[in-house]
Amino acid sequence: MIMNRKLTGKKWLLRSLLVVAGLWFAAACVYQIGSPWLWGHDGFTGATFTQAARNSLRFGIVAQAPFHRGFEPPSPDVYYTHHPMLLHAQLVAMYSLFGFQEWAGRLPSAIYAFGTWVLLFVLVRRFRDESTAVVACCLYASIPLQLSFPNMVNHEQGGLFWIMALLYAYLRWHESQQRIFAALALLFVSLAAQYDWPGYYIAFFIALHASGAALGATQRSRDARVWRDPHARFVGVFSLVVLANFFGFFAWIASVRGGLDDMVQAFKTRTSAWENFTKLQWEQLLDLQGPIVVALCGAWLAAALVRWVRQLRSIPSGCHAIDFAVVSLLCAQLIHTYAFKNAAAIHCFWTYFLGAPLAIAGAQVLVDGARWLSLGLDRVPGMAPSLRWAISALAVGGVCGSQWQFGMQKMQEVVHSGHGAMRSGYYDQYAELHWIKQVRAGYPRPTAIFLPHASIYERRSEFSVYLDAPITGSIARLRRIHQHARSGAFSQIRHRVVLFDLHRVQKDPRFIREVRALRNKHPVVVWDRRFVSMDIAMTGARLDARRLEPLPEPWWWSWLVMKHHKPTAWVPDPDVRKARRALNRYLR
Numbered sequence: 001m002i003m004n005r006k007l008t009g010k011k012w013l014l015r016s017l018l019v020v021a022g023l024w025f026a027a028a029c030v031y032q033i034g035s036p037w038l039w040g041h042d043g044f045t046g047a048t049f050t051q052a053a054r055n056s057l058r059f060g061i062v063a064q065a066p067f068h069r070g071f072e073p074p075s076p077d078v079y080y081t082h083h084p085m086l087l088h089a090q091l092v093a094m095y096s097l098f099g100f101q102e103w104a105g106r107l108p109s110a111i112y113a114f115g116t117w118v119l120l121f122v123l124v125r126r127f128r129d130e131s132t133a134v135v136a137c138c139l140y141a142s143i144p145l146q147l148s149f150p151n152m153v154n155h156e157q158g159g160l161f162w163i164m165a166l167l168y169a170y171l172r173w174h175e176s177q178q179r180i181f182a183a184l185a186l187l188f189v190s191l192a193a194q195y196d197w198p199g200y201y202i203a204f205f206i207a208l209h210a211s212g213a214a215l216g217a218t219q220r221s222r223d224a225r226v227w228r229d230p231h232a233r234f235v236g237v238f239s240l241v242v243l244a245n246f247f248g249f250f251a252w253i254a255s256v257r258g259g260l261d262d263m264v265q266a267f268k269t270r271t272s273a274w275e276n277f278t279k280l281q282w283e284q285l286l287d288l289q290g291p292i293v294v295a296l297c298g299a300w301l302a303a304a305l306v307r308w309v310r311q312l313r314s315i316p317s318g319c320h321a322i323d324f325a326v327v328s329l330l331c332a333q334l335i336h337t338y339a340f341k342n343a344a345a346i347h348c349f350w351t352y353f354l355g356a357p358l359a360i361a362g363a364q365v366l367v368d369g370a371r372w373l374s375l376g377l378d379r380v381p382g383m384a385p386s387l388r389w390a391i392s393a394l395a396v397g398g399v400c401g402s403q404w405q406f407g408m409q410k411m412q413e414v415v416h417s418g419h420g421a422m423r424s425g426y427y428d429q430y431a432e433l434h435w436i437k438q439v440r441a442g443y444p445r446p447t448a449i450f451l452p453h454a455s456i457y458e459r460r461s462e463f464s465v466y467l468d469a470p471i472t473g474s475i476a477r478l479r480r481i482h483q484h485a486r487s488g489a490f491s492q493i494r495h496r497v498v499l500f501d502l503h504r505v506q507k508d509p510r511f512i513r514e515v516r517a518l519r520n521k522h523p524v525v526v527w528d529r530r531f532v533s534m535d536i537a538m539t540g541a542r543l544d545a546r547r548l549e550p551l552p553e554p555w556w557w558s559w560l561v562m563k564h565h566k567p568t569a570w571v572p573d574p575d576v577r578k579a580r581r582a583l584n585r586y587l588r
Contacts, residue, residue: 128322297358527546
């Protein structure tokens with residue numbers, strides 16, 4: 001490939017493309033940022049880490065307790081220690097400032113996602129050229145996985161951002177030996193390591209690269225004292241910082257949990273085998289990154305191998321800086337995927353780190369291809385330079401446009417099927433969540449304990465985070481807890497609330513018989529003639545009914561909140577008799 005040559009063309013067009021791509025990706029980063037935690041990857045991780053932050057603020061604990069809903073502080077045996085803690089610290093800060101709003105939880109990830117796009121441009125422009133940087137940014141902003149999960153509350157967005165910052169700082173130090181970049185590399189590797197595990201993979205490749213540079217410099221100078229080379233000293237300090245992060249985190253886990261048993265079990269589970277794993281990953285690669293960028297990356301790798309073979313006599317660090325960035329990111333993703341097969345098969349967002357190397361590699365192929373095409377057209381008699389440039393630019397634009405169209409289509413599919421829930425007959429659980437948020441508002445914590453019946457669809461973390469209260473498994477246990485609570489955390493309980501869905505309760509005749517006997521003794525609320533809440537701690541039979549009414553839709557609603565659900569509000573049911581008939585029909 002031809003390196004470090006500027007593409008003949010108009011600067012204004014490149015800058016315009018960059019602005020358009022940036023505005024588009026910024027808009028994608030805030031797409032549905034205010035939506036509830038619906039069923040799917042986005043909802044599950046958002047609800048889980050939100051509950052952990054809530055418990056840290058509520059009980060004053062540092063560790064994460066994402067599945068604890070009790071009234072007393074969580075015990076160490078429920079602490080979640082499978083990931084570093086920086087994401088948790090940020091969520092605690094955001095929720096303490098803005099309250100438990102969904103957008104507050106997603107905002108840091110959205111900022112990281114857009115920041116990664118900016119770093120991509122800075123990195124490629126510095127170590128390649130501006131034309132390639134612009135094309136790389138256009139490709140990155142069209143990859144379905146980057147468009148579908150930019151504001152997901154998870155470790156990938158911040159992890160990739162700090163990795164890109166680390167690569168830039170290290171490569172700047174490698175070329176200039178300025179101490180400021182060495183210091184930044186040490187800072188960024190700590191932040192990357194405390195955000196997600198792939199930071200350690202990149203740190204390993206950086207240590208290898210710097211070691212190779214030190215050995216090569218020693219061979220050239222014929223000085224056997226390797227430690228005199230700046231790269232050797234950098235490797236020593238850099239490795240100490242990385243090891244301090246690694247062993248410090250595990251020492252903290254051992255101190256708060258009393259050992260590493262949970263971490264070992266999580267490692268065994270996530271690394272367990274998965275049938276037809278490679279085939280599954282290839283299918284998801286084509287589906288969530290796209291055949292165009294995958295093919296471009298394959299072309300880049302083939303050309304790069306030819307170039308590297310021709311440079312076999314060069315020192316290990318003799319490859320171009322941008323080559324090192326792409327290869328290290330590709331290898332990091334390969335390790336991350338095949339080391340944790342079970343996790344990679346379950347979580348379709350696992351290959352999020354692949355977006356940057358695919359964009360960089362694809363951009364190099366397109367820009368170099370355009371240059372070769374322009375050189376070929378130069379031999380055509382009578383062809384004006386502006387026409388050659390226009391044909392080359394149209395060729396690159398056609399590929400990027402096709403990828404963008406593919407990315408838009410897949411983005412809609414992934415976002416509106418539970419952010420990659422990969423489940424046939426997808427049901428987003430929006431109705432249940434909208435109802436349970438209103439129910440919970442009527443019972444301040446810690447005055448109530450709940451029994452959500454099995455008729456409520458998929459009672460996962462997305463449901464539990466809005467309920468935010470202890471849950472029991474039977475009406476009998478609900479009664480016993482109230483009867484025996486005389487002191488401690490349960491002494492304030494004044495409400496025992498049974499929750500069920502009339503549309504699905506017929507599958508449990510025994511439960512129907514129980515609530516049929518209770519409905520004439522306790523207050524009942526029928527919600528939208530479908531959902532029922534019954535407080536069996538309160539006496540006096542009465543029926544209340546609520547109905548969902550649509551609200552005017554603001555212009556920003558479909559993009560920032562929800563596209564397929566309109567804003568609504570609970571109001572008194574104008575016809576209580578219809579609500580009563582619905583209750584009688586399903587409980588007869």
